[in-house]
Amino acid sequence: xxxxxxxxxxxxxxxxxxxxxxxxxxxxxxxxxxxxxxxxxxxxxxxxxxxxxxxxxxxxxxxxxxxxxxxxxxxxxxxxxxxxxxxxxxxxxxxxxxxxxxxxxxxxxxxxxxxxxxxxxxxxxxxxxxxxxxxxxxxxxxxxxxxxxxxxxxxxxxxxxxxxxxxxxxxxxxxxxxxxxxxxxxxxxxxxxxxxxxxxxxxxxxxxxxxxxxxxxxxxxxxxxxxxxxxxxxxxxxxxxxxxxxxxxxxxxxxxxxxxxxxxxxxxxxxxxxxxxxxxxxxxxxxxxxxxxxxxxxxxxxxxxxxxxxxxxxxxxxxxxxxxxxxxxxxxxxxxxxxxxxxxxxxxxxxxxxxxxxxxxxxxxxxxxxxxxxxxxxxxxxxxxxxxxxxxxxxxxxxxxxxxxxxxxx
Numbered sequence: 001x002x003x004x005x006x007x008x009x010x011x012x013x014x015x016x017x018x019x020x021x022x023x024x025x026x027x028x029x030x031x032x033x034x035x036x037x038x039x040x041x042x043x044x045x046x047x048x049x050x051x052x053x054x055x056x057x058x059x060x061x062x063x064x065x066x067x068x069x070x071x072x073x074x075x076x077x078x079x080x081x082x083x084x085x086x087x088x089x090x091x092x093x094x095x096x097x098x099x100x101x102x103x104x105x106x107x108x109x110x111x112x113x114x115x116x117x118x119x120x121x122x123x124x125x126x127x128x129x130x131x132x133x134x135x136x137x138x139x140x141x142x143x144x145x146x147x148x149x150x151x152x153x154x155x156x157x158x159x160x161x162x163x164x165x166x167x168x169x170x171x172x173x174x175x176x177x178x179x180x181x182x183x184x185x186x187x188x189x190x191x192x193x194x195x196x197x198x199x200x201x202x203x204x205x206x207x208x209x210x211x212x213x214x215x216x217x218x219x220x221x222x223x224x225x226x227x228x229x230x231x232x233x234x235x236x237x238x239x240x241x242x243x244x245x246x247x248x249x250x251x252x253x254x255x256x257x258x259x260x261x262x263x264x265x266x267x268x269x270x271x272x273x274x275x276x277x278x279x280x281x282x283x284x285x286x287x288x289x290x291x292x293x294x295x296x297x298x299x300x301x302x303x304x305x306x307x308x309x310x311x312x313x314x315x316x317x318x319x320x321x322x323x324x325x326x327x328x329x330x331x332x333x334x335x336x337x338x339x340x341x342x343x344x345x346x347x348x349x350x351x352x353x354x355x356x357x358x359x360x361x362x363x364x365x366x367x368x369x370x371x372x373x374x375x376x377x378x379x380x381x382x383x384x385x386x387x388x389x390x391x392x393x394x395x396x397x398x399x400x401x402x403x404x405x406x407x408x409x410x
Contacts, residue, residue: 028165032364034061041066043091044108045078053081055360066098091116095123111135111216121150128366130158132226132388140388147381156366156377157384159230163362166305170298174235179293187228189278190285214257218395220278226391231289240266243404245397251281262398303354305335
């Protein structure tokens with residue numbers, strides 16, 4: 001069967017499901033390349049900032065010309081990853097001197113985002129801000145206001161799932177009869193790690209361990225849950241009405257006051273819910289989301305995804321080409337971008353998983369929008385604000401052990 005015949009057969013067999021899901025854009029998972037070089041500054045060069053520098057180095061045309069961090073040793077390490085860039089300890093000095101910047105990527109601790117974002121937008125730069133956007137609703141609202149006032153300058157919130165090719169592909173199935181009616185979702189984050197890092201002195205140790213400071217940290221529900229809740233927000237196009245939670249310190253009894261294990265239930269107005277479980281005390285299950293519907297379910301694991309069809313769901317025709325994987329009593333269909341094209345050349349297995357980390361695709365999307373003004377950002381300031389607010393309220397529910405209602409105006 002030729003590729004043309006295969007596409008025609010699939011279109012007849014599966015209708016719009018196959019037209020949008022199994023034959024995505026050909027560049028969906030491939031390398032990103034900018035039409036012209038863009039000058040970029042990265043503010044915040046801790047662990048995540050250094051990961052950003054690594055992914056930017058893979059994008060043709062992305063030129064990091066400046067890095068900034070309060071810690072001189074981090075600036076030095078960052079400069080090793082961005083040869084030719086200039087180092088700064090103050091983002092305001094960076095913005096004043098480097099007038100050639102096209103974009104600023106903000107990767108500071110969450111509670112320090114607001115000032116950097118506001119100053120970068122005020123300086124006329126496009127801004128990508130890591131998520132969650134802020135540790136308080138007031139700061140999140142201020143970032144939203146600054147982003148909207150700065151238009152046509154772009155602001156993108158760093159919720160990576162919305163740029164993830166396998167998540168995008170799963171979402172096209174979600175919007176069809178292959179999934180049908182949403183009945184609920186569960187999200188998991190399990191890592192056996194402490195979240196504690198050493199410092200050369202008390203001040204640097206406190207700065208490195210901001211996630212363990214209850215005055216500024218959103219804990220697991222905010223720092224991790226924000227990204228996983230956003231997956232469901234994005235799929236559904238709606239946000240929860242209330243959050244119930246609780247948590248405790250079950251392993252890392254080192255004087256911390258931020259829970260190492262938490263549970264939350266985020267309830268929608270229609271009676272459905274997102275269940276959230278996160279722990280730094282056990283690694284089983286790693287990080288994934290399960291989204292369930294009346295005709296099927298998705299297991300989304302950031303670099304991989306699977307669809308599970310109910311036995312009474314109609315056969316759409318494309319299943320004959322699908323790769324399957326057994327999960328105990330369940331059989332999952334592996335979600336593969338460019339599946340039809342790969343099947344035509346006998347390379348379907350080569351398409352399993354992403355060739356790059358999800359962060360790469362988020363940064364690539366942002367820079368594509370910077371390069372092409374008619375291409376909207378993957379996650380708008382308003383969507384980022386909403387998911388950040390839900391994360392903040394989820395942390396409040398966990399720390400208080402109570403139910404928190406989401407205000408209607410948020």
